[in-house]
Amino acid sequence: MNVGVVKVPVRPDRVQSAHRLQRDVTRLSPPLLPALGLLSAGFLLLLLSVSALLSAAAGSTPHLKSRGSYRISGRSGVVSRNPATMVNIPEYYAGKNVLITGATGFMGKVLLEKLLRSCPDVQSAYVMVRPKSGQSPQARIVDMISSKLFEKLQDEQPDFAQKIVPVNSDLTQPELGLSQEDQRTLSENIHIVFHCAATVRFNEPLKDAMQLNVLATQKMLALGRKMKQLEIFIHVSTAYANCDRELIEEVIYPPPVDYRKLIDTLEWMDDDLVAAMTPKLIKERPNTYTFTKAIAEYVIQKEAGDVNVAIVRPSIVGASWKDPFPGWIDNFNGPSGIFIAAGKGILRTMRASNDAVADLVPVDVVINTTLSAAWFSGSQRHHRPKNILVYNCTTGGINPFHWGEVGNCINMTFKTNPLEQAFRRPNVNLRSNSFTNQYWTAVSHTLPALLYDCYLKLTGQKPRMMKTISRLHKAMMVLEYFTSHSWVWHTDNLAMLMTHMSPEDKKVFNFDVRQLHWAEYMESYCMGTKKYVLNEELSGLPAARKHLNKLRNIRYTFNTVLVVLIWRIFIARSQMARNIWYFVVSMCFKFLSYFRASSTMR
Template identity: 35%
Template sequence: MGVDLLQKKMSAILTDDASNDNNQQNYPSLAEFYADKVIGITGGTGFLGQGIIEKLFRCCPDVKKIILFIRNKKNVCPKERLQALTHLPAFDVLRETQPNFAEKLSFIPCDLESRDMGLSQESIKVLHDEVNVIFHCAATLKFNEHLRKSFEVNVQCIRRLMRLARGMVNLKAFIHISTAYCHCNRQKIDEKFYDCGIDYVDLEGSLRWMDDDLITRITPDILGKRPNTYTLTKALAEEAIAREGNHLPMCIVRPSMIIPAFQEPIPGWCTNLYGPTAFFVAYGKGVLRSVIADERIVADLIPVDLVVNGVLGAAMKTACDSDTQWLSVAEERHLKTDHVVGHEGDFSSTNHNSRSHERHPVPIYHFTTGGRNPIHIHELVKYGKEWYDLYPLNPLRLPMLLVTHNKWSHQLQLFARQTLPAFFGDVILTLTNRKPWMLRVSAKIVAGMEVLEYFYTNQWKWGSTNSDTLQQSLTTFDQKTFSSDAKSFDWNEEIKRYVIGTRRFLVKENMNEYSTARIKLKRWKIFNFCMDFGILAAFLGYTGIARFIWKLLFTLKSYIFGFWD
């Protein structure tokens, strides 16, 4: 009896193992999937884009080619920007292990905001004939961007790209990078589409005849309960995908606030001052004194390397899941270039499906940390202060920070400890024939805090069914190499690397001069103590409190010694 039961259990285990193996066999390893693939990336020179490029070359070495959509920027041509890209810190490790990786990088000049995206007929032909996977990372990340600009970059751009993608005869996957906050007017957000409350086609028509001043005046009414144009236009972009992305193998990735890398390509690696990173640097330099935030809520932040891994995995799963689904409509995507592009290469956002309100199924993946590995704002502040004390930036003043939910307390602290000292600092700079900058920087910090205040005083819950399934669909090796699991890192260690990364990659101070920075920090602590003591002594002396205390102590002394006598 016992032997039979044991045999049944062993049989069940073997059956389950075989079933798991069969499930995993449906999905190739990521290295196998990306082998001989041509990748197209918009926003490839940005933070997330650099991470995707580096990871692909390092962990999928057989990738055939990566084509970057690059525009002219500040009088620097696309070719020069590509050359500069390969020498950035993100590729330090890659330059040692694969010195010739840049040979697989190419670019296409573009202007994604123009109707034809600035693409030549030759570029269009290359894209149509060669591209297998598209990562659309380009976006305007300014939360308070003018609505016309935000709509053009975040909504119209994806519509034009979808029209372009219809002519890509070998397209396997099209990944759109959205944001977990696109529906932040809801407290619970699942991996599905939600109604935006406004039709993007109607908005497109209205923006054509309205001038910028009128748009600015009515923007609050258009936003409704949303905090800014960024979240609105990201939601509208998703709606456009749902209605116009049929017959394309697409998926949407929604990360929360992306922060410096935990491990790859370099611990603490970062490239910009968006989101909480600006506050980290401002605190470390001693120019930030107060922020409005609810210390009890979860700060949903995610290291960039986890997002990169999730994006690469999502592309593979989308391609494999779409193989049978899109096989019957493959011929439609093999349209001739002139039918897809139009007579003059016009990628107008107008689409025959845009007026239809029917949504087509598109997988959505959330990459967040709050549900599986949460860090509360009070913990974030605590870790940040502790690590900046050990690994300081070269401080301009003593780093101090008040985190409050009270706006009056916040404004008082800002004026007394940030704005006023900045004013006197600028006066001194002016008197010494140097360019004043402190008030300007202080104003930028205040403006940044106002934009992010909404996200530090509210909390959301995101569903993760699809992203959990995605992680489980990877091979055992890829689940470690391309992990997007929020539980895979420790927050205290991440904040340590975050702090060190701000010095190395953003402020770019000498990493061998920590001893000098610690000495400066100690001097500022002594100076601040002396100042506080002096102010207290002056206050007590001016108000007569010091004389009263002295008399009280003298009376108590007389009483005590008189009692013992």
């Protein structure tokens, strides 16, 4: 097929008209050309002005009023405004009254300190505290804010304590143990609730775990529904609430049982019967803690009503990363006790997978996420999504760190900066095989503990090492499930939250764990256990290193004596053993001679 140029016929009259127009224009005198240009420009400006007036009139129409730039973020269907139209986090908390449960716990302390220090214009922080060990709530708060954690806040805001309002309460009691006056005060004044209180004991009896983790949450929601100015209710859960799943999304999963029937059943059932049926209830979950935390989330979903709720799910919460200073930790819970046992040389072997992800998350990362989540959901309470926003506050999918690396960091840190009066040199080993771990537990834990207790008895002291080893083994059994498995957590909402923060808020309330350098963090974590849990001064490091060298010399001496004994018992008394020994030695000498000769020839 031939392709040619198509010629379109042109009408002669059109050509003549065009020539006449061109001739007339060229005949115009030069002074008239600028006039025509000005006339055209004026006409164009007139059109633009009319267009602008029409646009302004349309913009002033009430039903077309602009509210900022909205967009759908992630899978949660969050209708969110442009960050430029939102106030920053400290401005949001300015003038607000905040209620915190669990304020005397590890996370609650950090939350209170961070809130008061980074949001200095917050009106008041009401903290629900129960009397304990003969101390009133007020006395407990005074003791808490006198700790090192609050020193930085004390320097920046000497009068910060005036903003803290202790509220006498007990979450296990009807109506949370609140007086009628306190209920009225909270109902009329509170804008933001942080529900952090929970039992963190993994092996808590089911009745107690339900009381503290589920029923207390139910009561807090009921109180929240009475609060006239409430903007956001933040519930702190755990990333392991649904650990029976390998993939955990930022959604609330239904529990395996009807929580209402379970609550009714536990009211009349005796403790022995509850203990017998607990394994069947929790099914594939490892303990009552994760089971009741999952139920608490579902209770929130079903009973929140008009309360604006968001849920934060941290994984294994560890020492602080940056805020208020690196390495702050004040308890033996979770991995901290294991780290200390390893540093003391008591823990030598542990059941864990070297390749499993150690989903540690610094406590200040969790708190920054929590405060930011409250800001975001509280600011957009009039445009909140249908589903409750859930934030998986984890590190494994963003900046993974493995248990094998954790063990190496512990050994390196405590060999360089040893704990005082160590029992043995730090050398923890992780083993995935159960039989191998049991063997080394007997050899490295039980046998040395028995020998040491015998020594204490002979010297007239009270034996204590076997008791310590027994407690250590119980703690390791509790953590074994989490150190031997890995999970995949979706963190879409966490990423979405970060995109809505201003550059300044991202610095002050940083939860971007991509910036976390694990080796440095683990060193500060281990040193934090030394300084803040064991209260050991850094000035004692030279003596601790000297003691560690002494333990090394003892170990070398013991190994030498052991070799000599084996020689005397098995080799010196047996002709066959001697022949084998001489053969091995001669082969070694021949190999060395060959190696030396080869090196000379080169």
